[in-house]
Amino acid sequence: MSPQHPAQHSPSASVTVFASPGSWIESDAVAQCHQVAALDGMVHVAGMPDLHPGKGAPIGAAMMSTLLYPFLVGSDIGCGIAVFPIRLRRAAPERIAARFPDLDRALDPDRDADDPAWAVLDGEVPAGHAEGLGTVGRGNHFVELAVVGTVFEPGAADRLGLAAGDLVLVVHSGSRGLGERILRAHTEAYGAGPAPDPAAYLAAHDEAVRWGALNRRLLAARVAHALGAEPTEPVVDQCHNLVEIRDGGYLHRKGAAPGDGRDVLVAGTRGTPSYLVSGHAGPEANHSVAHGAGRKMSRADALRRGKAKHTVQELRRTPVGSVVVCGDRQLLFEEAPTAYKRIEQVVADLVDHDLATPVCTTVPLVTYKTPDLRAAPARDRRDQRRGRSRS
């Protein structure tokens, strides 16, 4: 052993980053991949083309290990993106935006017992966690009404029941407070160490995954009802934060979607299309594909640079003609399309590395982030005219 590495006792796992030279990957994110590779039991780390630095662990990575590390998945266990077809009369985005319900306000099982969205609940609420149901959360989460744009694979789109011009709801949300509670319980006892009882962690983890899937259905149902449409089942719904037992090991996904023969929506930004892709990633990619465009700037940089570069007005009405509902100015800047990598480049990298095939794009019409109180008075007046209470 060389004298430069006196403490080295086990070799690092392999690291593969699936990005072309033209894709900007922050060196901090690659360094985080190598830090993860050095963990006990780590077998292989695959960085997706949307790789960027996270808190302690990289985002946009799939990490295979013989030990289970809860911090690699993070607090939003079960976060994912679902696509729901919706049949709706087309109208100006501003008019549709004004009809979105308040998705910061949770559905209360008692007080809101008569809300029609509950129809999607089949059985008990996972983990009995009744707080925060039907809320979208913050950060990069959103509920979006979009239109199917370019269709690259008509056969695959047809199997999903999608054609150009069809409307869909895209829901990106996770397990809210439940996943955070599960990670915190582990961290308070074991820090960033592996789970001493993986089955116990996985039992709680699986509940959070189920809760996240239920919440995406509740969100879609709330919005569908508010827009006067019938709720539907999702045609695509994949988690990008979870642990999967695979080949006898623990495959941790953090901002990486399952890419083994499944369809995944790779989210663009609030001003660009998203790409529905068919994944066919192999072992070198840890059977995973990218989950979105990936941040190009930290939130702090996006806020500072965005305020110099954009007006609030142009962020609320995007280049593709869509409307962003976001009463939180800081979040609007943090989530500006220019704070993200180009989705076309991320998808091109997936294609070039034979990880996925594009099926179609979805182009935003209305992206809901958090209530915009400026819009509320008009909505309330309209609802009062129709004899409805605010929901």
Add this chain to the structure above:
DNA sequence: ATGTAC
């Protein structure tokens, strides 16, 4: 990304 503390 989160609930909570500042």
